[in-house]
Amino acid sequence: MEAIFSRPALACASRAVNPLHPAATAATTSSARLLFFTNTNAIGVPATVRHASTSRRHRRMLRIPPHPSFLTKPDTDQIIFNPPSSAPSVYHTPFKFLPKSDPRRRAALASELFSQPSASTQTQSSSNPADILTQYDQMNPPKGDFNVEDIPPLRQDLQPPSNPRHHLTKEDIEEMRRLRAEDPIKNSVLSLARRFNCSKLFVLMCCKTTPEHAKRIREREEKIRARWGPVKRAAREERQIRKEMILRGEL
Amino acid sequence: MKRLRLDRWTSHLLAARPSGAPVCTSMAPGASASVSVSLRSRSSPARYQSTAAPAASAPSSTTPNPDKLINVPEDPEFYEGLNLERFPPLEKLPPKVTKLPSPHPDRALKSAKLAALHARLSLPQKLPLQTLARALVDASADENPLFNNTNLAFVGQTIINYHVAEMLMVRYPRLPMNILYAAMKGYAGPTALHHVARSWGIEHTTAPGGEVDPGLLQFSLHNPGKALVTFGYRRAELEGVKKYKWRHGLSSRVVFDDDFGELVDDQEDAERKAAELKQRSDTEYGNAYTRELAERAYANACRAIVGAVYAHCGREPVKAFVKAHILSRTLDLEKLFAFHVPTRELSMLCAREDFEPPVARLLSETGRLSRTPVFVVGIFSGKDKLGEGAASSLEHARTKAAINALKAWYLYSPGEHVRVPSDMLAEDARPWEPVYIDIGEVVAR
Numbered sequence: 130m131e132a133i134f135s136r137p138a139l140a141c142a143s144r145a146v147n148p149l150h151p152a153a154t155a156a157t158t159s160s161a162r163l164l165f166f167t168n169t170n171a172i173g174v175p176a177t178v179r180h181a182s183t184s185r186r187h188r189r190m191l192r193i194p195p196h197p198s199f200l201t202k203p204d205t206d207q208i209i210f211n212p213p214s215s216a217p218s219v220y221h222t223p224f225k226f227l228p229k230s231d232p233r234r235r236a237a238l239a240s241e242l243f244s245q246p247s248a249s250t251q252t253q254s255s256s257n258p259a260d261i262l263t264q265y266d267q268m269n270p271p272k273g274d275f276n277v278e279d280i281p282p283l284r285q286d287l288q289p290p291s292n293p294r295h296h297l298t299k300e301d302i303e304e305m306r307r308l309r310a311e312d313p314i315k316n317s318v319l320s321l322a323r324r325f326n327c328s329k330l331f332v333l334m335c336c337k338t339t340p341e342h343a344k345r346i347r348e349r350e351e352k353i354r355a356r357w358g359p360v361k362r363a364a365r366e367e368r369q370i371r372k373e374m375i376l377r378g379e380l
Numbered sequence: 381m382k383r384l385r386l387d388r389w390t391s392h393l394l395a396a397r398p399s400g401a402p403v404c405t406s407m408a409p410g411a412s413a414s415v416s417v418s419l420r421s422r423s424s425p426a427r428y429q430s431t432a433a434p435a436a437s438a439p440s441s442t443t444p445n446p447d448k449l450i451n452v453p454e455d456p457e458f459y460e461g462l463n464l465e466r467f468p469p470l471e472k473l474p475p476k477v478t479k480l481p482s483p484h485p486d487r488a489l490k491s492a493k494l495a496a497l498h499a500r501l502s503l504p505q506k507l508p509l510q511t512l513a514r515a516l517v518d519a520s521a522d523e524n525p526l527f528n529n530t531n532l533a534f535v536g537q538t539i540i541n542y543h544v545a546e547m548l549m550v551r552y553p554r555l556p557m558n559i560l561y562a563a564m565k566g567y568a569g570p571t572a573l574h575h576v577a578r579s580w581g582i583e584h585t586t587a588p589g590g591e592v593d594p595g596l597l598q599f600s601l602h603n604p605g606k607a608l609v610t611f612g613y614r615r616a617e618l619e620g621v622k623k624y625k626w627r628h629g630l631s632s633r634v635v636f637d638d639d640f641g642e643l644v645d646d647q648e649d650a651e652r653k654a655a656e657l658k659q660r661s662d663t664e665y666g667n668a669y670t671r672e673l674a675e676r677a678y679a680n681a682c683r684a685i686v687g688a689v690y691a692h693c694g695r696e697p698v699k700a701f702v703k704a705h706i707l708s709r710t711l712d713l714e715k716l717f718a719f720h721v722p723t724r725e726l727s728m729l730c731a732r733e734d735f736e737p738p739v740a741r742l743l744s745e746t747g748r749l750s751r752t753p754v755f756v757v758g759i760f761s762g763k764d765k766l767g768e769g770a771a772s773s774l775e776h777a778r779t780k781a782a783i784n785a786l787k788a789w790y791l792y793s794p795g796e797h798v799r800v801p802s803d804m805l806a807e808d809a810r811p812w813e814p815v816y817i818d819i820g821e822v823v824a825r
Binding site: 216217224226227228377378380 | 740
């Protein structure tokens with residue numbers, strides 16, 4: 130420990146070099162970036178970046194100040210309640226699921242009606258713990274699940290791919306069934322889906338194959354499955370088990 | 381450290397069994413007593429922790445016959461079938477006691493185990509020890525319904541099932557029927573009641589008979605006994621359901637099956653199946669068959685004690701008793717759910733309830749390109765968040781969020797201390813306020 134405290138100037142320099150250090154203040158960060166880029170862009174000269182090469186420098190680098198929520202306001206008696214983040218309990222019913230007669234629904238509506246608009250958040254950084262704490266309070270106003278101000282945007286990778294357009298008529302579906310029954314190999318599900326510009330699921334919902342074709346397909350799949358090695362088979366079985374566990378809520 | 385007062389714990393045993401440790405049966409009684417005494421004195425003479433022990437052992441060396449202490453008559457038929465040398469009786473037994481299938485009710489007053497059980501459960505004084513003793517005699521031990529616990533167990537079963545069903549339906553009004561059945565079984569099923577009876581400290585005999593202590597649970601491993609009568613009917617298509625797994629939907633289960641939604645079976649084939657296991661029960665220490673018999677006997681004893689409380693004390697004490705011992709147990713209802721297609725079920729729920737269709741949104745993520753990413757996905761209906769799930773892939777997190785949203789719907793509770801209909805049976809009950817009743821299931825199961 131005395132080694133850490135004996136040479137503060139060097140420690141400060143090593144911290145300033147690391148641009149990702151969270152404890153670095155704004156001024157030192159900018160200077161560190163400057164230093165960093167000049168080093169990498171130097172003309173053939175080996176960079177003299179100070180890494181966390183020794184255990185002392187590494188320890189120094191890892192030493193970060195406590196989270197603002199752990200800092201107490203001076204001259205006040207308070208209890209720090211800072212539980213680790215956890216998944217919300219399913220026993221907590223969302224506002225929308227509360228029945229009309231439930232008193233919690235009325236209480237949530239009333240609190241929403243009489244609540245004050247939240248103060249604008251400040252982004253000034255300060256080293257004073259009390260200031261950091263007030264800043265933290267402003268950034269995280271207490272809010273229930275009813276009032277979700279910032280709903281994240283929709284994303285393509287989370288939405289179900291199908292978007293039903295309802296563009297096929299009854300005649301189209303009859304035609305699809307006729308084609309499918311005529312030659313199930315030529316008119317496969319995929320080709321019918323392309324031809325009628327619909328999803329494969331919709332084709333499957335409309336058409337029922339002949340038993341011979343279904344048997345042929347099943348046999349072919351079984352042949353393919355028989356060629357699997359032990360690793361692939363175990364992986365598939367495990368995937369199936371995992372899927373069932375997810376649906377039981379065990380994973 | 382506090383001194384363990386062994387004399388208090390063991391003085392009654394020492395007084396009743398002067399010859400001390402079990403002795404070899406091949407020796408004569410007089411020789412055995414002297415041998416045991418001499419052994420004891422040779423090994424560690426100064427280890428007595430109580431003053432009662434030497435006092436009790438002193439006369440044993442002078443009186444060789446241990447039966448003299450409890451005045452056993454010399455009639456050989458009196459204790460027929462008992463090995464008195466190996467198992468000296470702790471009390472004076474009535475004549476021809478081994479002829480009886482279960483202990484005589486008069487002996488209940490002398491049983492320390494029964495009195496201890498009565499005190500441990502804080503049973504009311506109105507409940508006599510004789511009834512408590514009868515509650516511990518299973519139908520497999522004594523077939524006479526005047527002396528076994530069948531009638532009490534039937535009463536107890538109806539009371540327990542009523543209170544559990546009432547509590548679940550009022551406290552969780554949206555539970556689907558199959559989850560409700562599973563929860564019923566979790567609270568009032570044979571396994572749960574078996575654990576309750578075990579936790580009460582009830583012990584069982586190896587084999588039932590008239591000479592055993594009435595404070596022990598008595599059931600037979602050789603005689604399966606008659607199953608407890610339940611509500612429900614034996615289905616006409618029972619064989620087809622069992623053999624070909626015919627569909628029997630939940631609506632028919634409500635009508636035909638028992639309180640846990642299980643088929644009412646007259647157990648003919650169960651006996652056939654158990655014949656082989658029964659053979660093994662003689663040779664092995666324990667197997668699935670013996671465990672099942674024990675579980676059933678313990679559950680029936682638990683039900684019978686509840687029935688006895690009702691029979692002697694009435695409605696309110698039995699309600700308090702059931703609440704204290706059965707409803708107070710923790711059952712995590714969340715663990716009972718299993719879904720088929722949770723996202724579709726949630727869409728159907730939102731359509732039924734006129735909510736906006738549910739959409740999944742990414743609340744936060746970390747390490748998308750790493751080996752261990754975490755995605756937190758929320759399911760929103762309009763501006764309200766219905767559920768949230770964190771997992772290592774987007775699809776998994778979306779499924780989890782949908783499952784959590786559905787569980788939040790199904791596990792809605794108006795409160796822990798909501799009033800149940802049986803509260804109205806009290807004399808000074810407040811006027812009844814209607815409880816919340818859900819319109820029904822989202823998907824057919």
